[in-house]
């Protein structure tokens with residue numbers, strides 16, 4: 001299990017072919033591939049998902065009555081909780097990913113209504129296909145689709161926008177998810193089901209958009225049937241909120257937290273949906289991702305850490321990091337020196353402080369919403385920007401204790417950074433489960 005795709009991406013230029021290649025490779029070996037065989041989980045392949053079967057086993061072991069995932073992503077924890085009939089909260093700050101999660105958690109919707117919605121969508125799309133304008137496509141979209149495919153896809157998009165007022169929120173969420181789920185399969189360029197798009201690579205097999213949509217909708221209906229046989233309705237509450245405040249989650253209501261926060265490893269979650277957000281016209285170019293997404297997320301990549309906006313003295317003065325301040329400052333100072341010797345001069349020294357401050361606030365918020373005696377399990381990995389190691393599990397453990405939890409222990413799952421021929425540093429990293437109790 002775990003986040004094979006949350007590998008150490010440091011020291012590779014962002015968007016370099018090498019970074020894309022290694023990332024795509026690690027995504028394939030990642031255990032979220034297990035989820036791609038499971039009903040509902042397989043509706044959208046999101047990077048950094050963890051194994052749903054493992055989540056289910058933790059849920060069963062703990063006899064949980066109320067579960068929370070403060071970084072719910074595509075909703076694995078909530079779907080697994082639904083399957084076992086356990087109420088859950090899922091928090092996601094990435095606005096687009098939140099909408100995809102809403103689609104998955106609409107599995108309890110009337111199947112006949114969904115089927116009718118897809119039939120009307122397709123019929124409307126076919127009718128307006130020839131008159132649809134392709135001029136709004138940004139350069140990424142133009143590179144990713146043939147004119148024929150784009151005409152199909154834009155006709156589906158126009159039909160969706162036309163029909164959306166007729167549908168319930170759940171039908172809308174299902175149809176929106178179905179359309180997004182076909183965008184990569186219908187592109188002829190390399191669109192690894194990972195974050196980056198590779199316009200210079202071509203795919204051997206490309207499905208036509210109308211056909212892909214039909215197949216996706218059928219698979220979703222099959223899965224809805226399976227889920228509805230196990231459980232009547234979704235007991236999940238998905239909130240477009242922030243892990244640092246957990247607004248909307250009542251005080252002392254949660255007895256089990258299962259989550260997998262972003263690692264401080266330069267993975268850019270905003271970029272993960274660049275293709276999809278470009279398709280809907282929500283962003284024009286890469287630069288728009290900051291305003292549209294990144295500003296809402298915890299700081300986990302150098303893309304977040306703007307040298308102009310973030311001021312080191314202010315970051316270090318944040319009382320949230322006090323429990324680890326001495327060690328963190330040492331790492332930060334070391335990074336500040338090293339970065340000046342590197343061509344990229346990445347602001348990892350700012351990123352690392354902001355990351356732990358964000359996570360400290362998350363532990364504070366988690367203490368507010370958890371019952372006494374609660375269990376928290378975080379799937380985490382440590383990191384070494386520019387080869388400077390940050391002992392993530394110990395620092396998280398200390399932040400958790402400082403915020404009122406009673407104990408922590410770390411269960412290693414695997415080593416990382418052992419086989420990277422291209423690596424620029426040789427710090428051995430690992431990944432595992434941080435168990436926090438109390």
Ligand SMILES: C[S@@+](CC[C@H](N)C(=O)[O-])C[C@H]1O[C@@H](n2cnc3c(N)ncnc32)[C@H](O)[C@@H]1O
Pocket residue numbers: 046047048049050070071072073074075076077091092093094097241242243244259260261262269296297298
């Ligand atoms: C490792 S992924 C979780 C994937 C998830 N386990 C799944 O099954 O899809 C981390 C998620 O945290 C989200 N995130 C980042 N900052 C956040 C914040 N401040 N509050 C809530 N979610 C946040 C990211 O957008 C990303 O979807």
